[in-house]
Amino acid sequence: METVKSFLFIAVELTILFFVITFLISALQAYIPYKKIEHYLSEKNTWVGVIAALLFAFITPFCSCSTIPVVVNMLRKNMPFAIVMIFLFASPVLDPTILTLMGVILGWKVTIIYTIVTATFSVIIGFSLTKLGFSRYVKSVMMTGYEEETKSFHWKGAWDETLTLMKGVYPYLIIGAAIGAVIHGMVPTAWVSEWLGQESWWIVPIAAVVGIPLYIRLSSMIPISQVFILKGMALGPVMAMMISSAGASLPEVILLKSIFKKQLVIAFVLSVITMATLSGFIFYLV
Structure with missing residues (x-):
């Protein structure tokens, strides 16, 4: 009974938050100058391109798999390899809807640190792969079906986009709420505190590795992380698993094999x- 109550509470809270936040962000999408951002992505000034890549990653609410067609389009337009890599790493982990949910549920301090850390590492990795010459491992594969579109604001469009995003992401949010409720009701707090609450260095890399094959979307990880933290799990491994599960998944890796060696x-x-x-x-x- 406690598990059911916990699930209903988490599910209702997340549903209200997700719907309101998604609608507001969908409405704001109409005012984002995508064409200008694309222009800045191709800038010769490296840091202008970096800022544009991070901004583009932030305003495009994509999961790791749906990022791939955009990456292909950027490569087709001969955008700098480092800029493309920065977008590839940053886009799945800097979702505006999920970041807002994270702020409300896990706290704004955690969210701000998460945003700064993931953005910084995305930039470092993008430039490192470029310096190491990994651009030569991009295949000459083009993907069709991705087109940019110019949006004009109207409430019905925002509503339709909200419903579309809800259909794609909301099930994962409910799955996360269900898993979180089971953890809350059935996993002993003492066990979590004893084994996962320690500041042992080896727990973090294990959590990072485990996150990738699990393919737990960031939207599912928010309620799960909340419960784990309440149970006494250390923040380090929670965030490591969250970032790895959002940043790379088995479906994404399979898609990447079609465009990368x-x-x-x-x-x-x-x-x-x-x-x-x-x-x-x-x-x-x-």
């Missing part, structure tokens, strides 16, 4: 694990 695919996975692990250690410190 195996050397770059392996480098991508290792980079996400590294970013998740180091981020976890940073959360231990703060």
Whole structure:
């Protein structure tokens, strides 16, 4: 009975938050100058391109898989490899809807640190892969079906987009709420505190590695993380698992193999694990 009550409470809270936040962000999408951002992405001034890539990653609410067609389009337009990589790493982890949910549920301090850390590591990894010459491992594969569109604001459009996003993401949110409720009701707090609440360094990389094959979307990880933290799990491994599960998933890796050679695919996975692990250690410190 306690598990059911916990599920209903988490589900209702997340439903209200997700719907309101999604609608507001969908309405604001009409005012975002996508054409200008695309222009800045191609800028010769490196740091203008970096800022544009991070901004574009933030305003495009994509999961790791739906990022791939945009990456292909950027490569087709011969945008700098470093800028494309920054977008690839940042887009799945800097979702505006999920960041707002994270702020409400996990706290704004955690969300701000998460945003700064993931954005910084995305930039570092993007430039590192470029310096190491990984651009030569991009295949000459083009993907069709991705077109930019100019949006004009109207309430019905915002409503339709909200419903579309709800259909795609909301089920994962409910799955996360269900898993969180089961953890809350059935997993002993003492066990979580004893085994996962320690500040043992080895827990963080394990959590980072485990996050990738699980393919738990960031929207599902929010309620799960909330419950784990309430149970006494240390913030470091929670954030490491959250970042790795959002940054790289098995479906995404399979899609990446169609546009990247195996050397770059392996480098991508290792980079996400590294970013998740180091981020976890940073959360231990703060």
